[in-house]
Amino acid sequence: xxxxxxxxxxxxxxxxxxxxxxxxxxxxxxxxxxxxxxxxxxxxxxxxxxxxxxxxxxxxxxxxxxxxxxxxxxxxxxxxxxxxxxxxxxxxxxxxxxxxxx
Numbered sequence: 001x002x003x004x005x006x007x008x009x010x011x012x013x014x015x016x017x018x019x020x021x022x023x024x025x026x027x028x029x030x031x032x033x034x035x036x037x038x039x040x041x042x043x044x045x046x047x048x049x050x051x052x053x054x055x056x057x058x059x060x061x062x063x064x065x066x067x068x069x070x071x072x073x074x075x076x077x078x079x080x081x082x083x084x085x086x087x088x089x090x091x092x093x094x095x096x097x098x099x100x101x102x
């Protein structure tokens with residue numbers, strides 16, 4: 001598996017040739033944003049958070065400092081997506097009904 005789904009919109013990080021469970025290193029490119037093919041950087045923004053940011057389209061995702069490997073990033077993103085879906089189920093169902101009516 002060479003991609004990590006980053007958020008509830010299905011944004012993907014292509015880590016082919018970048019990571020295989022290795023540590024994420026501050027101020028480095030960690031992969032490509034699958035949609036726009038921009039380089040994604042990983043860097044610190046505070047004492048508690050790091051950021052993933054695409055240089056092409058400016059996608060920006062804050063992640064806790066504890067997320068310091070590709071494996072932890074994959075798990076954290078999956079948890080966040082599941083949490084979003086669970087807490088927005090009614091809204092998402094309404095969006096689905098609306099989309100089918102178009």
